[in-house]
Amino acid sequence: MTEALGQGHEFGTGDERLAQLKSRLEAVRERISKATLDAGRTDEPALIVVTKFHPAQDIRRLAALGVTDIGESRDQEASAKAEELADLDVRWHFIGQLQGNKAKSVARYAHVVHSIDRPKLVDALARAVSAEQDATARPAMDCFIQVSLDDDAGSHRGGASQADVGLLADRIAAASSLTLAGVMAVAPLGADPSAAFEKLAGISERLRSAHPGATGVSAGMSQDLEEAVRHGATHLRIGSDILGSRPAVR
Numbered sequence: 001m002t003e004a005l006g007q008g009h010e011f012g013t014g015d016e017r018l019a020q021l022k023s024r025l026e027a028v029r030e031r032i033s034k035a036t037l038d039a040g041r042t043d044e045p046a047l048i049v050v051t052k053f054h055p056a057q058d059i060r061r062l063a064a065l066g067v068t069d070i071g072e073s074r075d076q077e078a079s080a081k082a083e084e085l086a087d088l089d090v091r092w093h094f095i096g097q098l099q100g101n102k103a104k105s106v107a108r109y110a111h112v113v114h115s116i117d118r119p120k121l122v123d124a125l126a127r128a129v130s131a132e133q134d135a136t137a138r139p140a141m142d143c144f145i146q147v148s149l150d151d152d153a154g155s156h157r158g159g160a161s162q163a164d165v166g167l168l169a170d171r172i173a174a175a176s177s178l179t180l181a182g183v184m185a186v187a188p189l190g191a192d193p194s195a196a197f198e199k200l201a202g203i204s205e206r207l208r209s210a211h212p213g214a215t216g217v218s219a220g221m222s223q224d225l226e227e228a229v230r231h232g233a234t235h236l237r238i239g240s241d242i243l244g245s246r247p248a249v250r
Ligand SMILES: *Cc1c(COP(=O)(O)O)cnc(C)c1O
Pocket: 050, 052, 073, 095, 096, 186, 220, 221, 222, 223, 237, 238, 239, 240, 241, 249
């Protein structure tokens, strides 16, 4: 195998994990291309590979295979990996629940946060990114508003209520260190992902009427990427179908 060009020269042809990641990545990329075609779209969504619980060395392998966008959901783990992999040219996406007291840490390495769900978090991130910009000239942080698509509180998977999206959007747009990217959601457990993503598309449309630049729709995981693509996802967050299984998520 001679594909490990660019970043990651260190992986030889005998690296079995590299070969495994390569074939799974290719399979997922093919699914995305097919779903894009089936949806009659010409704009292929961006692939964010979610590496939580998997070692930093796998991110090196993914970068060697051409992956440019990495998703992580816990600050402690993500910040350690970002530090260890500072030489890699990848964009870090924070996709997990975020406490306000972690905003400073996230502002040091994350290019994008997908899980903004309350005004206090907007304020904490705005301050933290602004301070980081003074110190390091980092770019503005791209921010997705995570929306809850649950009607049933019992299967809640996080996110703001739909009624709060407008208020959160205005607050993000007003912060000079933040850029409003769009909306994000996780399909409710046990429900039809297609209906959930259709709902999200409507929320995105309403958001864009007030904020035309906020065109991002972060939706779709290993199990439901086809449905997400069909309903206009611009960013897919794929973990287990590329990395393999991981310990149960909290
Ligand atoms: C873990 C995670 C993913 C990836 O899920 P897979 O089913 O492994 O593809 C996507 N989005 C969020 C918010 C996650 O926490």
